[in-house]
Amino acid sequence: MQIERVPLPGIGVGFTLHTAGGQAVGVVCHRSGRRDVVVYAPGDPDTVERSVTLSPTEAQEMAELLHPVATVDHLTPPRGHRETISVAELPVTAASPYDGRSLAEAVAQTQGVSVIAVVRDGHTITAPGLGQRLAHGDVLVVAGGQQSIGALSRALVHAEP
Incomplete structure (x- = not known):
């Protein structure tokens, strides 16, 4: 699996991964600490189909659910x-x-x-x-x-x- 990291000037950093099923999902890390989880439209990596905004605390909790930190x-x-x-x-x-x-x-x-x-x-x-x-x-x-x-x-x- 490959994760793409893209600087987003004035915003922060975007991370995108492609699932085995061909779906593109990502996280936009804002400078403020806010995180947006995004799901891209199938076949169109520039169109966001859905997004969920998470506070820094919510993002940390979600990360721990998906992958234990330690x-x-x-x-x-x-x-x-x-x-x-x-x-x-x-x-x-x-x-x-x-x-x-x-x-x-x-x-x-x-x-x-x-x-x-x-x-x-x-x-x-x-x-x-x-x-x-x-x-x-x-x-x-x-x-x-x-x-x-x-x-x-x-x-x-x-x-x-």
Whole structure:
């Protein structure tokens, strides 16, 4: 599946995908944070047949329904440690501001979390270096505290039009 990303000057960014059944659907990410989910007319990618406007909160909830942001496993803390260590899988989505950027850039603002692997096209890159470039479809396997994992998860999915 391919997702097309198109800058929309003065508006934000548009994302379009074509389903296996040939239907074109998209999301328009406005600079204000508003999201419009659009369904294009069959055979005419320029004609919007239907659209639904979502607030930033509604868009986040819809995204979580369609694709869980993270799968988190909680591990028993080692002896002498109070905080639970969690392991999570965090996807790099098409809307991620880190698609095409380095792992170092993605984790720079998040403390208390370590990226222990990157899964790409069914292959696992263990102990990835900070220079590792991220791509749409990658899944980061991370370990750390729940709050830190949550912060990184939010950073990975936050689209900046």
